[in-house]
Amino acid sequence: MCFDAFSSKNGYETTFTNDYGQGCFIVFECRSFTGKEKDAETGYGYFGARYMDYELMTMWLTVDPLADKYPSISPYAYCVWNPVKLVDPDGRMIDDYKIFRDGTISIVKTSDPYDRFFVEQSDGTFGVVEMKKHIVSAGRNAGKEIVEFPSHGLGFTRYGNKDPNGDHYIQPLVAAALLGAINQILETDPSITVAFGDMSDENGLSPSGKHSSHNEGRNVDVRLIRKDRNHNMCTVVHHAQFDKEANQIIVDAFKFFGFKDILNNSTELTGVSFYPGHDNHLHLQGFPID
Numbered sequence: 001m002c003f004d005a006f007s008s009k010n011g012y013e014t015t016f017t018n019d020y021g022q023g024c025f026i027v028f029e030c031r032s033f034t035g036k037e038k039d040a041e042t043g044y045g046y047f048g049a050r051y052m053d054y055e056l057m058t059m060w061l062t063v064d065p066l067a068d069k070y071p072s073i074s075p076y077a078y079c080v081w082n083p084v085k086l087v088d089p090d091g092r093m094i095d096d097y098k099i100f101r102d103g104t105i106s107i108v109k110t111s112d113p114y115d116r117f118f119v120e121q122s123d124g125t126f127g128v129v130e131m132k133k134h135i136v137s138a139g140r141n142a143g144k145e146i147v148e149f150p151s152h153g154l155g156f157t158r159y160g161n162k163d164p165n166g167d168h169y170i171q172p173l174v175a176a177a178l179l180g181a182i183n184q185i186l187e188t189d190p191s192i193t194v195a196f197g198d199m200s201d202e203n204g205l206s207p208s209g210k211h212s213s214h215n216e217g218r219n220v221d222v223r224l225i226r227k228d229r230n231h232n233m234c235t236v237v238h239h240a241q242f243d244k245e246a247n248q249i250i251v252d253a254f255k256f257f258g259f260k261d262i263l264n265n266s267t268e269l270t271g272v273s274f275y276p277g278h279d280n281h282l283h284l285q286g287f288p289i290d
Contacts, residue, residue: 016040052078076179097172098126099180103256105173115172119183129153129179134169134202141204145174146217149199155186157231159195159223167207170199171217174287177219179254190251195231197221197281221286224264225250234280237266244268251282260286 038044044051050060063075087186096116098106110116113133117180118126131147149168151158156178158168170178198214198221203208206214213219225246226235235241250269251262263275263283275283 027191031078034116036278067089076259097176099176099183100186101133101180101273103180103258105176105180115175117176117179119179121183122187127154127183131175133172136202136204137181139203139205144203144204144216145172146170146200148176148202149178149196153182153191155182156194156196158197158260159231159234161182163198163207165201165205165207167198168196169202169204169217170220171289173289174218174220177259177287181250181257181259181280184253184256185250188253189246191229192225192246192249193229193231194250195223213283218285218287218289222282222284223252224280224282232279236279237264237268242268247282254284257288259284260288 039046039051040161042051044053044061048248050062050064052059053061058174059076061076090184095110096108096118096280097118098108098118100106100120101122114135115131117129117131120126129150131149132147134148135141136144136146146169148166149170150156151162151168160167162168162273174254182194185194198207199219200214204216206212211219214221223231224235224237224242225231225243226233227243227246230241251269255271256263262272263285264272264276264278264281265276266272266279267274272282
């Protein structure tokens with residue numbers, strides 16, 4: 001084999017046999033690890049809207065023509081600096097999302113006012129969740145796009161009263177990760193309903209000023225799972241209703257879909273960081289966006 005995923009000499013060796021004997025030749029490929037075609041003259045990857053230099057770094061060579069719509073993200077960033085989890089088919093506007101069971105999220109581009117989330121099911125089909133785009137108009141998050149996460153759906157609901165300026169606004173990539181995790185949880189244990197608490201308000205700020213970290217639509221509170229599956233009531237670790245196995249399932253799913261840090265004031269669950277004041281819920285944070 002003579003395959004190099006990062007050079008213009010991509011190819012593989014194959015053999016042939018004819019009337020004159022046996023020989024071999026090299027078949028050269030013009031596509032790289034992204035699946036996109038390389039430009040023969042420059043050796044750069046061509047995505048339709050922009051070029052990428054694989055040997056320099058997984059970054060664009062020109063500014064995103066829609067960079068003004070995402071001021072918090074570098075205009076040269078490929079997959080908002082998260083190429084392990086995300087796929088960018090054409091290098092243009094972030095809009096709709098395909099969430100795969102292997103944890104990857106493919107970004108698809110459209111010009112409509114909605115973000116659609118296509119969640120891969122175990123049979124290969126895709127369930128669809130639609131959320132309306134909301135552009136923050138003022139304050140430190142002005143210009144950022146967020147979506148309002150639904151109050152309930154298959155495998156999830158909300159807890160607590162809705163704040164005056166809303167409390168379930170989230171960045172679209174975070175929303176995609178939540179939906180992927182919910183789907184994985186349902187496949188593992190269909191009896192679990194995930195109850196979400198505070199996210200951010202409609203301005204991308206902490207709902208009613210109650211938190212210091214619920215800004216920019218990145219962090220999420222999740223109620224612990226009870227044995228009786230009553231998501232309208234809370235529980236704490238070491239309580240008789242605390243379901244350790246079910247809570248480990250949801251922790252693993254959120255970790256799998258990109259939340260690097262999950263907080264709780266207990267060491268009962270693997271992959272959870274101890275943090276005081278989080279006795280009856282999990283705090284999801286650390287999703288890589290920029």
